Amino acid sequence: MPRVTLLPQRLGRRRFRPPDTDGQDGGDAALLARVAAGEADGPIGELYDRYAQRVYRLGLRLLGDRGRAEELVQETFVRLWRAAPRFDPAQGSVATFVYVLAQRVAVDQHRRAAVRPPGPMDGDGPRRRSTTSSKPPSWPSMCARRCRR
Numbered sequence: 838m839p840r841v842t843l844l845p846q847r848l849g850r851r852r853f854r855p856p857d858t859d860g861q862d863g864g865d866a867a868l869l870a871r872v873a874a875g876e877a878d879g880p881i882g883e884l885y886d887r888y889a890q891r892v893y894r895l896g897l898r899l900l901g902d903r904g905r906a907e908e909l910v911q912e913t914f915v916r917l918w919r920a921a922p923r924f925d926p927a928q929g930s931v932a933t934f935v936y937v938l939a940q941r942v943a944v945d946q947h948r949r950a951a952v953r954p955p956g957p958m959d960g961d962g963p964r965r966r967s968t969t970s971s972k973p974p975s976w977p978s979m980c981a982r983r984c985r986r
Contacts, residue, residue, distance in 0.1 A: 868931075
């Protein structure tokens with residue numbers, strides 16, 4: 838299995854380099870062309886088998902959460918399926934194409950999480966719900982309660 842190579846840069850930063858594909862890229866490009874032609878499960882499943890673990894590890898590194906990394910893998914391959922007709926082998930390898938899609942999905946997830954308020958299962962545990970009603974109190978009822986006090 839090819840390894841991810843990190844190249845050191847100035848100031849201690851590391852730059853991501855897609856792993857070597859051991860000559861598979863010609864086969865990967867053919868698989869992606871079959872996906873673009875509309876072939877159903879076979880080629881996208883093969884690409885998934887080749888790249889899912891690497892995309893998952895990239896997601897763990899970028900997002901720091903297993904659930905979000907799994908979501909990243911799923912969304913990356915959905916976008917790969919949709920973007921397959923736009924792939925141009927003259928501009929880069931299939932591995933680079935997959936990693937660019939994964940990076941964009943990670944950025945989208947990060948932005949979505951920054952905008953979206955935490956859900957009921959985010960944080961330390963489930964939030965306590967009111968036992969009386971699932972709706973927030975209306976303005977008149979809040980005023981009536983305050984006036985009674």
